[in-house]
Structure formats: structure tokens, C-alpha cells
Amino acid sequence: MNEPVASETYAAQVRRLADLTARVAEQRAEAHTWYDRQCAAADRAVADAVEQLHRAEEELVAAREQQERVDAEVAHLWQQLRARLGGGRRLGGPPAPAGNGSIDPVLPLARARDLLDRTGQPGELPGSVNPLLALCGVAGAVLAYALGAGARALGVGYGGDLAVGLPVLALMVTLLGPLIGLVPARVLADRRHAVLGPRPITVVLGTGLLTTVLLLVLGR
Structure with a gap:
């Protein structure tokens, strides 16, 4: 037959159970807090990624529009050059872009346009x-x-x-x-x-x- 448990031992077991329960509750609360923080960080990362994606798409659209404008300007300047040199010369198409694409094409195009304008103006007869x-x-x-x-x-x-x-x-x-x-x-x-x-x-x-x-x- 089972022997009766002393009251002091029972009280100690109850306190130990209460401590374990409190510790589990504390750990569960910490786990929920950590999970909420991770979810919030993940949401912020996703929002930042979406914003960066939108900016990248806008930059891509702007780059394509600039490329179209640059190609049209290059074709126009090349046509003017062919007219300056005479239509009988076979120059082919415009030259391919130089460099790695990191140079702003606005300044070279402006220089080419200014050069064509100056060469297109007739000068005075030499001595x-x-x-x-x-x-x-x-x-x-x-x-x-x-x-x-x-x-x-x-x-x-x-x-x-x-x-x-x-x-x-x-x-x-x-x-x-x-x-x-x-x-x-x-x-x-x-x-x-x-x-x-x-x-x-x-x-x-x-x-x-x-x-x-x-x-x-x-x-x-």
C-alpha cells in the first residue's frame, strides 16, 4: 500500500509546479515577443524590397525612355553627318556606344551637335x-x-x-x-x-x- 505523503513535501511540489508554470509562461511570452519582432522585421524587409522594386522599375522605364531619346538623337545627328559628307558615301549605321554605359550621353551628344552646327556653317574663302x-x-x-x-x-x-x-x-x-x-x-x-x-x-x-x-x- 502507498504511504501517505507529508504535507511539507506536497507543498514543495506545488511551489515547484508553480515555478515551472511561471517559467513556461515567461518563456512562452518571450517566444511570442520574439516571433512578433521577427514578423515585424520580415514585414519591413518585404516592404523595403517592394519599394526598391518599384524604384528599380521606375528607373528602368526612365532609362529606356532616355535610351530611346538618345538613339533618336544619334540617328538624327548621323543623318546630318551623312548629308554634310554627301549622300554618295556609304557610312553605314551609327557607331556603337563607347565605354561601359556609365557615361552620361547628354554631354557627348551636345558636343557632337555643336560640332555639326559649326561645320555646317560656311566660312569665308581662304586667302x-x-x-x-x-x-x-x-x-x-x-x-x-x-x-x-x-x-x-x-x-x-x-x-x-x-x-x-x-x-x-x-x-x-x-x-x-x-x-x-x-x-x-x-x-x-x-x-x-x-x-x-x-x-x-x-x-x-x-x-x-x-x-x-x-x-x-x-x-x-
Whole structure:
């Protein structure tokens, strides 16, 4: 038969059970707290990941839009370059991007655009073509003098009113000789993709005027 348990032993067992129960409750509370913290941290991590994903998607969309704009600008500048060099040259497509893509393309495109704008503007004829400009002035004066001489000869040949009017017309044509020299000078400037500025005009007019004066003096 079982022997009866002493009251002191029973009370000790009850206290031990109460301590164990309190300890289990405390540990359970700590476990719930740890679990709640882990869940909160996981929720924050997920929210941060979602936000980063949204930012990455927005950056990707912006990068694609910038790439489209850059490609369109490159194609436009390349077309302008082909037009500058002449359509007969086979240049193919635009060159591939240089570098690893970390360089901002805005600055190189701006430099290329500025370079094309400056090369597209015609400059003045260089000083090395001054002999050709002088030759244009001489040719214009000689041509005008020859036309004037022909008009005077017709006036003398036909007589009458023509003998009076044609010499006047011949003098006017002769005096226009320096201006006639500007026509071939302009053709020369167009072929060199340049403008006929003040210096080339001065060379042509000065040479043509000097030639006209010499021809009039020698023709007397």
C-alpha cells in the first residue's frame, strides 16, 4: 500500500509546479515577443524590397525612355553627318556606344551637335584663292570691255541713232565689268562651301576696276 505523503513535501511540489508554470509562461511570452519582432522585421524587409522594386522599375522605364531619346538623337545627328559628307558615301549605321554605359550621353551628344552646327556653317574663302578671285575680276572686266567694244563697232557700222546710243551702252557695259567678275567668284565660293565675304568681294571688284581702267586707257 502507498504511504501517505507529508504535507511539507506536497507543498514543495506545488511551489515547484508553480515555478515551472511561471517559467513556461515567461518563456512562452518571450517566444511570442520574439516571433512578433521577427514578423515585424520580415514585414519591413518585404516592404523595403517592394519599394526598391518599384524604384528599380521606375528607373528602368526612365532609362529606356532616355535610351530611346538618345538613339533618336544619334540617328538624327548621323543623318546630318551623312548629308554634310554627301549622300554618295556609304557610312553605314551609327557607331556603337563607347565605354561601359556609365557615361552620361547628354554631354557627348551636345558636343557632337555643336560640332555639326559649326561645320555646317560656311566660312569665308581662304586667302589662298585670292589669285583665282583676281582672275575672276580680270575675266569680268575683259568680257565687259569686249562686249562694249562690240557694241561700239556695231554703232559705227550701222550709223544713225545707233552710232550715238550704242557707244553709251558700251560704256555702261564696260563699267559693269567688275560686277560681272562676282558671278564666277560666287560659283567658286559655292563649290568650296564658303561665303563671298567682304575680302573676296574687294579683291574681285578691285582687280576688275583696275583692269577696266587699264583697258579704257589702252583703248583710246
